[in-house]
Amino acid sequence: MKTPTFTSVFARDLERFIEFKRNMGCYGASRIHYLRSFDEYCTKHQARVLNQETVVGWVEEKRAAQPGSPPSWMSYIRDFGRWMRTHSHPEAYVLSEQWRAGFHRPQPYLLSQSEITDFFAAAEHLASKTPWQWQATAFFGLMHSCGLRTCEVQRLAVENVDLERKLLNILWSKGNRSRRIPFDDQIREVLFRSDQATKSNLGPRRQAFFTTSTGAPLGNTAVGVMFNRIWDQAGLPRTEGGPRARPYSFRHHFAYANIERWMAQGQDVNAMLPYLSRYMGHASLDSTFYYVHTSPDFLKSYAQLSQPYQSLFPEVGFE
Known part of the structure; x- marks a missing residue:
């Protein structure tokens, strides 16, 4: 280049x-x-x-x-x-x-479970002459199941996806922070199928795990265009005058779905938030509390969660 x-x-x-x-x-x-x-x-x-x-x-x-x-x-x-x-x-x-200072994040679009199901059903049957035909489920699946930022999925190099040990190495992401995160067997299978299809169609040599037809990394515009194409193919409606679904909505869903799951299981959400923060690559718990505020069910019972105890959380991480 x-x-x-x-x-x-x-x-x-x-x-x-x-x-x-x-x-x-x-x-x-x-x-x-x-x-x-x-x-x-x-x-x-x-x-x-x-x-x-x-x-x-x-x-x-x-x-x-x-x-x-x-x-x-x-x-x-x-x-x-x-x-x-x-x-x-x-x-x-x-x-x-x-x-x-003075920047206010826009209200996110909160994906429903039926929208997620319909989206990935459409992604599995995407008709495309580009690598998106076999990459779409894996690309957006990482955002949904691992809460990755769009740019983090785009930048994933082949050597940073360890399918054998089921680990992702996210290098030099936001704030120049790196982290290693695990994924489960289901995501491994989706990534494995995508990787094999890419090797079969484009050859074994490439730097980026997700790539264009020429072997170049995916661009920002292409990701948004493909998300909208799958959304429309699934027959999902577009909102008028409010927040709209976009790729980043999967990261929002990952955060508040985990929070609500912990709440339903009766776990101490205060104790779990530092793990979520570390997994998602946040610089501090302030960013993680943003997702607390987007979780409608959680907010009803935990309106005071972020008030007095932020400085008491221990430093934690995944080894």
Whole structure:
């Protein structure tokens, strides 16, 4: 893949940073788009140092140009600042986390069990001339059964899917965090069938576990388009004027379905939440409590759950 051309004083560092991210399995075009915008800003303003004035100046200009947009794109310049500190400029400015303030997550679409059943029935019989024909069930199955982010499934390399030991290695995900998570026999069978079909149709050599017809990793647009195609093929209705189902809805469902299952079993949900947080790759329990608030049945009985005890949770993880 050709490295994009930059023109500012940071050109070489930007090229090396993007190459570093590619080596980590991060191929997103969105990152390149925003870093090119930052590069153009630096060229225009003759910026010479990656300091607060330069970074915040670009962020403010970009926010003014696209008001109301989610601040996820700020992570690209924040990540670049961290990389610069580590590799070339220890004094490089890293965008403050305070820039996340004021962002309100949209209300998620809560999938019903019948919608999930109909969706995967349609995915099993998807008529497509692309690898989605055999990959769709496995791709969206990982989101549903393991609660993965869309980008985490897209970036899965072949060597990071251990079918023998039933483990996934999620490397350098959100916040540059990595984790190893287990999956069950049913998911192993779905992944195995997808892997065998890909090898049979495209050959054994590929980097990404889920791939296009040319062997390239899947793009963001393709995932959304295929989700909508399967949703429509299943005959599922689209909501008017409210939250709409999207691939990320499977991750929401994974979280609140586990919470409600623990509640129904009479388990101590306070004690279980740290495990859920670690499994889903959250930086803190604050993110996990967001899913508590999306669980309608759970919220009725546990309205005060997130109030007094967050600092008392032990550090836990999967070995």
